[in-house]
Amino acid sequence: MSQTLRLAEHSTPPGVPRPDDRQPPALPVATWSSTIASAPRDQALPDRPLPxxxxxxxxxxxxxxxxxxxxxxxxxxxxxxxxxxxxxxxxxxxxxxxxxxxxxxxxxxxxxxxxxxxxxxHPTHITVDTAARSVTLHHGRNLVTWPAGVGRPTSPTPRGRTFVLGEIRPDRGLVDRAVLLASHMSTHLAWGARMAAVGLHTWPGAAQGLSSTDGSVVVPPDAVPVLAVCATPGTAVLIR
The missing domain is CATH 2.30.30 (SH3 type barrels.)
Known part of the structure; x- marks a missing residue:
């Protein structure tokens, strides 16, 4: 058998890319709306982030x-x-x-x-204490704490490390301003802001210091403007 025939027997049919010409599979885009089940998981849940x-x-x-x-x-x-x-x-x-x-x-x-x-x-982070029902804003050695409402037993506020996505101002519903977290959960914001996420916001007539929310963290009215200014996007939030 000639060398020419041996090459022909192992050649790729017309129109089919050779293995070394094929592009690698496209990687998933890591947006808030995407699911990447194979992503590594956070192994240092209680630790403070770097500043x-x-x-x-x-x-x-x-x-x-x-x-x-x-x-x-x-x-x-x-x-x-x-x-x-x-x-x-x-x-x-x-x-x-x-x-x-x-x-x-x-x-x-x-x-x-x-x-x-x-x-x-960015020497700023937030801690949410679900047992003490409080929210604390840390900026370096300075801190301020507010009482907070957290998720009821049937809809507990998800614990772990998360972060601020940004401030939102829903165009419908009872929440007019919220600091939105990256935590995914079907809260009131799924309707009001069209994002099923945990937020830090007020609630009309709500009493702080209770375990009675749909998973979001309810803070006093004076806390929201401070959090919105100080807890810029990317601010770490530790929920314990």
Whole structure:
């Protein structure tokens, strides 16, 4: 058999791409609306984040470990009209581990710190104590605490580390202003703001310090303006 025939027997039929010409599968985009079941999970739930938040200047890959396999692409907007700002929870030799806005809650990933990423010092975070029924805003060594209503036993406020997506002003419903968290849950905001998410907001006639909400965190009216200004997108929130 000639060399020509041997090559022909192993050639790829016309119109079929060769294995080395095929493009890798498209990675899922890590938006608030997406589900990435295979994403790594947060293993340091009680720990404070680092005093840094970041955003991608352009869509960038998200990796399981520094320098390892990419499993998603982080977009510049976590949700339409909401720029992607994320809290940094760990760092390692030019890489940052961040909380992701996707389902399931508690997903994390690593980003390479290069010119595609903007980092900003941010010594601010929020703690929600579901047992004490309180919300505390921490800014460096300064803090302020408000009483809060939390989820009832049938709709408990989800615990763990999450972060602020942004401020919203629903155009319908009883909540006119809320600090929206990345936690996914079918609360009143699913109707009022068309986003099934946990929020920090007021509620007409609600008494703080009770376990009586649909999963969101109800705070006094004077707390919302302060939280909206100080807890900018990407602010970490620890719910205990």
């Amino acid at each position: 840094v938040r970041l955003r991608p200047r352009t869509p960038i890959p998200v990796h399981r470990v520094p320098g390892g396999e990419a499993f998603a692409v982080l977009p510049v907007q976590a949700h339409p009209g909401m720029p992607t700002w994320l809290p940094v929870v760990d760092e390692r030799h030019g890489w940052a581990q961040v909380l992701l806005p996707v389902r399931p809650d508690g997903a994390v990933g690593w980003l390479r710190l290069d010119d595609r990423v903007e980092t900003v010092d």
